[in-house]
Amino acid sequence: MNDTSNPDSDAERLHALGYRQELRRSLGILGNISMGFAVVSPVVALYAVSMVGTTVAGPMWVWALPLVLVGQCLVVNVYAELTSQWPLAGGPYQWGRRLLGPAFGWLGGWVWQFAVMFGNTTVAYLAAPWVYALFGAVPTPGGLVAVAVAILLVCMVVNAYGITILRWFVSLGIAAEAVASVLVGLVLLLFFREHGFPLFTETLGAEALSGGSAVAGFLAAVAVAGWAFIGFDACVSTAEETKDAGRQVPRAMWWALLSVGAVVILNAMAVALAHPHPEAVVAGQDVDPVTTAVVHAFGGWSDKPFVVVVLTGFLACAMASQGGAARGLFSLARDGVFPFSRHVRKVNGRKAPIGGLVASTLISGSALALGLNATAIGSLISFGTAATYLPFFLVSLAALIARLRGSWVPSGHIRLGAKGTFLNVLAVVWTAFEVVNVCWPRTVLAPPDAPWYQVWAALLGTGVVLGTGLVYLAVRRPHDRLRDADGHGGGAAAAPSRPEGLQAAERP
Incomplete structure (x- = not known):
C-alpha cells in the first residue's frame, strides 16, 4: 500500500484508481468529520423525529434510537472497508461498479444521488419556519417555499467558493450546535427533570394509533428514527478532498455517527424527562416538544437564542448535504454517465464542482413545489428516508456477494477478515429490514385525512426513482460506457488502464 500522508501520494493513489486530482485536497480528519457531523446533525435529527416518534410510540420511542444506531454501525463497518480501499467521491456508485459491475454500480449511484438531493429539499424546507420564528413572522406555504429556495441558493454560493470556505461555515455551525x-x-x-426514568417504559396510550399494538407503534418509531442516523456517508463524498483519505475517512465516519448518536440520544431523553406534559405530545397537541421543554425549563428569554441555534444547525446541515450531492453528481458526470454530463462535471477556478452544485440545486429546488401543499411535503420526507436506506442495502449486499464469490478481498488499511463477513451479513439483514419497515404504508405516519399517495409515499417515491433509473439504463446504456472505459466486464480488483474521468471527458 502506498503512503498517502502527503498530497502527491494522494494524487498518485487517485490516479491509480482511474482519475486525476481535480478537486482541492485540503481537508484533515476534523474537516472530514465536520461534513458528516453536519449532515447527520443532532439538532436536525431530533427535530425531525422527536414529535412523530413520541406520537406513535409514546416516551418509550427513545429506545428506537440506540437500536437504529447499532444497525447503522453495521453499515459503517462495510463502508469503512470499502472507502479504505477506494476513497472516491460518489461512494455507492464507485464501489458498486467495482464489486458487481457497471450496471449495478450505476443504478445504486442513481438512487443514492436522488435520495441525497431530495434530502436537501427536506432540510431546506424544514429550516424555513425557523427563519420566520427568528423574526416573529407567521409563515405561509408560499413563503416557506420561497425561503427554502433562498436557503438552497445561499448554500450553493458558499459551496461554490470551495471546500475551505465550506469547511469554515460548517465548522462554525456545528460548533454552536x-x-x-x-x-x-x-x-x-440534571436540573429540570419533571419525570423519572420509568417514563421510558410507558406509551401513554400511543398504541391506539396502531390498532392497539405497542409493537406496531414501536416499529413505526424505528422507521422514523432511521432519519436520525443518515448522512455519515457525507464523509465519503469529500474523500477526494481529504488528506490520507484511505485512513481518515473511515475514522471520520465513525466519529460523526457515534458523536451525533450520543448527542441525539442524550437530548431525546432530556426533552422527554423535562417536558411538562408528555401526554400532550402523544395526543398531537404539542407539535414542538423540544422547544416546549427548553422554554419551560429556562424561561421565555431562551426562545430566540434557541431558535438561532436550531437555525444554525439546519443551515450547516443544508450546506454540507448540498456539497455531498454536488460531489456525487461530479463523480457520475466525469465518467459521462449522467444526463448533461459535459456541464455537470465542470469544476470552477476554486476547484469546487460547480456543475454538480447547479444541477443539485435545480433538482432540490424543483421538488420544493411539493411544499405548496402542506401535506405533500411529508411524502418527500418519507421517500428521502426510504431512498437513503436502499443504497445502504445495495452497497452492503454487493459487498457481501463479492466477498462470498471471492472476487473482493478487502485490501485497504481496514481489513476485518472473517469478522468483516459476519458483520456484513448483519448489515444486509439490518438494511433490508429497515427498507421494508420505512416503505411499509402506515396511516399513523401520515397527517389526518391525508391522500393515499401520502401513505404510500416511501414505496411510490422509491419505485419512481428506481423505475426512471432502469429506463435510463436500458435506453442510454451508461454501463456500456463504463465497461468500455474499464476495458473489462466489471469486477472488484480490475483497474482501468487510463484514467476513467479523462476517457469520459474525451468522448463527445
Whole structure:
C-alpha cells in the first residue's frame, strides 16, 4: 500500500484508481468529520423525529434510537472497508461498479444521488419556519417555499467558493450546535427533570394509533428514527478532498455517527424527562416538544437564542448535504454517465464542482413545489428516508456477494477478515429490514385525512426513482460506457488502464 500522508501520494493513489486530482485536497480528519457531523446533525435529527416518534410510540420511542444506531454501525463497518480501499467521491456508485459491475454500480449511484438531493429539499424546507420564528413572522406555504429556495441558493454560493470556505461555515455551525446541544441536554437532564426514568417504559396510550399494538407503534418509531442516523456517508463524498483519505475517512465516519448518536440520544431523553406534559405530545397537541421543554425549563428569554441555534444547525446541515450531492453528481458526470454530463462535471477556478452544485440545486429546488401543499411535503420526507436506506442495502449486499464469490478481498488499511463477513451479513439483514419497515404504508405516519399517495409515499417515491433509473439504463446504456472505459466486464480488483474521468471527458 502506498503512503498517502502527503498530497502527491494522494494524487498518485487517485490516479491509480482511474482519475486525476481535480478537486482541492485540503481537508484533515476534523474537516472530514465536520461534513458528516453536519449532515447527520443532532439538532436536525431530533427535530425531525422527536414529535412523530413520541406520537406513535409514546416516551418509550427513545429506545428506537440506540437500536437504529447499532444497525447503522453495521453499515459503517462495510463502508469503512470499502472507502479504505477506494476513497472516491460518489461512494455507492464507485464501489458498486467495482464489486458487481457497471450496471449495478450505476443504478445504486442513481438512487443514492436522488435520495441525497431530495434530502436537501427536506432540510431546506424544514429550516424555513425557523427563519420566520427568528423574526416573529407567521409563515405561509408560499413563503416557506420561497425561503427554502433562498436557503438552497445561499448554500450553493458558499459551496461554490470551495471546500475551505465550506469547511469554515460548517465548522462554525456545528460548533454552536454541538455546544448548545450538549449543554442544553445535560442541564435539562440534571436540573429540570419533571419525570423519572420509568417514563421510558410507558406509551401513554400511543398504541391506539396502531390498532392497539405497542409493537406496531414501536416499529413505526424505528422507521422514523432511521432519519436520525443518515448522512455519515457525507464523509465519503469529500474523500477526494481529504488528506490520507484511505485512513481518515473511515475514522471520520465513525466519529460523526457515534458523536451525533450520543448527542441525539442524550437530548431525546432530556426533552422527554423535562417536558411538562408528555401526554400532550402523544395526543398531537404539542407539535414542538423540544422547544416546549427548553422554554419551560429556562424561561421565555431562551426562545430566540434557541431558535438561532436550531437555525444554525439546519443551515450547516443544508450546506454540507448540498456539497455531498454536488460531489456525487461530479463523480457520475466525469465518467459521462449522467444526463448533461459535459456541464455537470465542470469544476470552477476554486476547484469546487460547480456543475454538480447547479444541477443539485435545480433538482432540490424543483421538488420544493411539493411544499405548496402542506401535506405533500411529508411524502418527500418519507421517500428521502426510504431512498437513503436502499443504497445502504445495495452497497452492503454487493459487498457481501463479492466477498462470498471471492472476487473482493478487502485490501485497504481496514481489513476485518472473517469478522468483516459476519458483520456484513448483519448489515444486509439490518438494511433490508429497515427498507421494508420505512416503505411499509402506515396511516399513523401520515397527517389526518391525508391522500393515499401520502401513505404510500416511501414505496411510490422509491419505485419512481428506481423505475426512471432502469429506463435510463436500458435506453442510454451508461454501463456500456463504463465497461468500455474499464476495458473489462466489471469486477472488484480490475483497474482501468487510463484514467476513467479523462476517457469520459474525451468522448463527445
